[in-house]
Amino acid sequence: MSPVTTKLTKSEFWQLADASIDITYELLQGEAIPKISPKYFHSRATGKIFAILDNWCQDQGRIGIEWAFDLDDENTPVQDLLYVSYHRLPRNWSENTACPVVPELAIEIISPGQFLGKLIIKAESYLQAGAEQVWILDPKFQSLTVLSIDRAIQTFINSMVFTDELFPGLEFTVDRLFQ
DSSP: OOOBOSOOOHHHHHHHHHHOSSOOEEEETTEEEEOOOOOHHHHHHHHHHHHHHHHHTTTTEEEEESOOBOOBTTBBOOOSEEEEETTTSOTTOOOSSSBSSOOSEEEEEOOTTOOHHHHHHHHHHHHHHTOSEEEEEETTTTEEEEEETTEEEEEEETTOEEOOTTSTTOOEEGGGGGO
């Protein structure tokens, strides 16, 4: 399916997204772009990282799978996963809408046909909007690339242990994401 090439307003985008039964769209530079349907390795990595983060974030925040958030009037990306703390989005918030705040962490998983360079551009827009980190998982190369606004890009592979002061107590080896 090809993207809708007419520039859409945010309202028009949500009408399209809400009317769609089988297609998930994200709004990028005013255009509704269908999300690539994930395959097995993508799905598996999503499940693994969700389980790790969900276990870690008990009483700290929430994890969302393909939960859109509004960056600006022309961009509503749908990253594969996000983490938003209760500090940014209170525990008692409960609405069936896009995430109303920029998450601390956005995660993209490379699907066949996608390229790291294009996802890095998307990641930079998340960081500029206020995300603290963006992770890009690559099932083919079994790697985790971490982008932050104030640090150099880091890539973790194999049995390297991921830890970060932004996520106290979170620790895992990258190969665990791809088992």
